[in-house]
Amino acid sequence: MNMQNDNIGFYRAYAPLSAGSISPKGWLHKWQETNGNGWTLTYAKNRDPGVYGKFWNRNKTSEAIMDENDQTLTLCDYTAYFADGFVRYAVLNPGSELETEWVEWLDKLLDSQDDDGYIGAFAEGARWKHWLELFSQTLIIDALLYWYEARGGQRVLDCCKKAMDCIIHAWKNANDPANYGKMSLTPWTGIGLATTRTANKLYELTDNKAYLDFSQEVFGRFGRTEDYMRGGDALRLGHNVIETDYIGYTAMMYEYCGNERYLEASRKAWKMMETYLCVDGQPHGGECMIHTGARINCEHCSSVELFYTANAMARITGEVKYMDAAELCILNAYPSAKTADGMMVAYCHSPNQLVASEWGVPHNIDIDADFRASRTFFSSAHEPLCCNSCGPRGIPFYLDAMVAKEDDGIAIIYYGPYTANFNISDKPVTLDMDTCYPYEDEARIKLQMQSEIDFTLKLRIPHWSSGAEILLNGKPAKEITVPGEMLALKRMWKPGDIITLKLHNPVRLHVTRKSEFAIRAACCVVNRGALLYTLPVNEDWQFYTAPANGPGTNIISAKVVMKSDAKWNYAILMDIENPDTCAEFVALTVPEDAKEFDGNSPVALRVKAKRVENWYSEGDIEHVMTPGAPILPMRLSETVEEIALIPYGHTCLRMTYLPFVPPV
Numbered sequence: 001m002n003m004q005n006d007n008i009g010f011y012r013a014y015a016p017l018s019a020g021s022i023s024p025k026g027w028l029h030k031w032q033e034t035n036g037n038g039w040t041l042t043y044a045k046n047r048d049p050g051v052y053g054k055f056w057n058r059n060k061t062s063e064a065i066m067d068e069n070d071q072t073l074t075l076c077d078y079t080a081y082f083a084d085g086f087v088r089y090a091v092l093n094p095g096s097e098l099e100t101e102w103v104e105w106l107d108k109l110l111d112s113q114d115d116d117g118y119i120g121a122f123a124e125g126a127r128w129k130h131w132l133e134l135f136s137q138t139l140i141i142d143a144l145l146y147w148y149e150a151r152g153g154q155r156v157l158d159c160c161k162k163a164m165d166c167i168i169h170a171w172k173n174a175n176d177p178a179n180y181g182k183m184s185l186t187p188w189t190g191i192g193l194a195t196t197r198t199a200n201k202l203y204e205l206t207d208n209k210a211y212l213d214f215s216q217e218v219f220g221r222f223g224r225t226e227d228y229m230r231g232g233d234a235l236r237l238g239h240n241v242i243e244t245d246y247i248g249y250t251a252m253m254y255e256y257c258g259n260e261r262y263l264e265a266s267r268k269a270w271k272m273m274e275t276y277l278c279v280d281g282q283p284h285g286g287e288c289m290i291h292t293g294a295r296i297n298c299e300h301c302s303s304v305e306l307f308y309t310a311n312a313m314a315r316i317t318g319e320v321k322y323m324d325a326a327e328l329c330i331l332n333a334y335p336s337a338k339t340a341d342g343m344m345v346a347y348c349h350s351p352n353q354l355v356a357s358e359w360g361v362p363h364n365i366d367i368d369a370d371f372r373a374s375r376t377f378f379s380s381a382h383e384p385l386c387c388n389s390c391g392p393r394g395i396p397f398y399l400d401a402m403v404a405k406e407d408d409g410i411a412i413i414y415y416g417p418y419t420a421n422f423n424i425s426d427k428p429v430t431l432d433m434d435t436c437y438p439y440e441d442e443a444r445i446k447l448q449m450q451s452e453i454d455f456t457l458k459l460r461i462p463h464w465s466s467g468a469e470i471l472l473n474g475k476p477a478k479e480i481t482v483p484g485e486m487l488a489l490k491r492m493w494k495p496g497d498i499i500t501l502k503l504h505n506p507v508r509l510h511v512t513r514k515s516e517f518a519i520r521a522a523c524c525v526v527n528r529g530a531l532l533y534t535l536p537v538n539e540d541w542q543f544y545t546a547p548a549n550g551p552g553t554n555i556i557s558a559k560v561v562m563k564s565d566a567k568w569n570y571a572i573l574m575d576i577e578n579p580d581t582c583a584e585f586v587a588l589t590v591p592e593d594a595k596e597f598d599g600n601s602p603v604a605l606r607v608k609a610k611r612v613e614n615w616y617s618e619g620d621i622e623h624v625m626t627p628g629a630p631i632l633p634m635r636l637s638e639t640v641e642e643i644a645l646i647p648y649g650h651t652c653l654r655m656t657y658l659p660f661v662p663p664v
């Protein structure tokens, strides 16, 4: 990839389809609709001045001011996340109430732009002092550019150009103390560095190289390229969200300027990141990255940002490993921290979790156990409003990336029920995918167009499959599928052609190391296809007033504790060399009014298990906490029971790392 690929633009294997080209169907449609109409529409309609109105009711300061309980009074602003989710659901749902609300809000936002081009959530004296302030400016430009790509509108593009020119002016005058004041957190660091991503996008849309020059200057000064190139572990103790974002920003610098050092650095950093990934696909970190494991927290935002970064690397390199990583995260980690109605999220969650509360696991376990309360409870307005407002964006990011363009064809990156519209050689093509993926291993893909077209259609064969069969109009194709690679089907495609993909998905285990001196039992984590399977634990949702709240009206919060009849202390009967012989993949009946990821999974893995009678929860009677792996020797019940492991995203309380014993 040394040469710029003119056909698809810039230095990337695949180019995204334009905004609004992919329409989800079936479960994907329901999932996005429920989520868009959940938190995002509620916050749009409640007109909260601290969220809806933040871009015109601006923060007077960017200093961090906390109250005596460490609640944030001022510091940051996350309403740009709200805007970015808002616009994406508006584009996904044309003609909806959400779109009407967005159009009204957009007008108010455009009107709020200052004469010098500033658009953001901070009053004049509060600017250029903190990266969260610059972040709020740059992400709002991103949101507007998304709308411009989907619907056009010169006023929107002009607003973005003016706003970016204002940022560039500040950058050029960076040494002027009048602009920087007592700057403690330079705006160009943290997620303020996202400015480079926005400037690159503006370069793509306007062809004005000044934007690329600017992003290269900023990135050269504040990017982490050299830290990554030095090797070792540049991420340790870094922030789970920011580090994840930086890997993506670095790759995206390569995408636009072609400097291969950026791509190499990004790949190295990804390798560092892999050691911090939770089995559910997102980085561990509560919020700083140091430990990994069954009881270690993951912050919801980094499931969204991990998807974004992995997906960017997939697009740029064309490599399946990044696509697999992105899909694992969005189908497991991401829904596990959300309520099915799209209203509440858990700021943090962990793979083994017997309670989701303010005491479950300390929020910042790495530095000081009492540094703010644990945030594993669910809320529609966590303090700060970071995960609530960032979270909704995950689904639109996923849907936009399902199919991508290539030089002489298209690539199917993620499977699911959807319709994609694109052009090949200026001829319109509709790709219609019929499947219940990831609950089904098969996808049926139908091509609709006016006449025959010669092009390459690529299919991702995930690394976790053991192989795949491809049928073309019912007949086996001659191409050989290789797990972990894209399969290229070059044909003269005819209207109505149907490609059937049948993935072979064995049960796979991740087995933990034996503990030191064999004090605790080793555990295994069960996967099949894109899904991680876990033992659901009977949940008792207790609505209450959470210990800390962000802005919003009618805030709902809940802690989740085990029901008194909950059974969780199982060892599974598992032949770790042949897990397929010990787990049966079964379909379950789902009630008609079920919501996506509400606990009513359409599939399960049935396994045999025995209770571990000497494995108890930790904490005290009123404050139950999740225990570590059982201490050896395990006292096993005589009775063999059959239990169902269900997809992780359907659970809130669960045991994912389970001890195992050989089958009888």
Ligand SMILES: [Zn+2]
Binding pocket: 299, 300, 301, 302, 386, 387, 388, 390
């Ligand atoms: Zn967050």
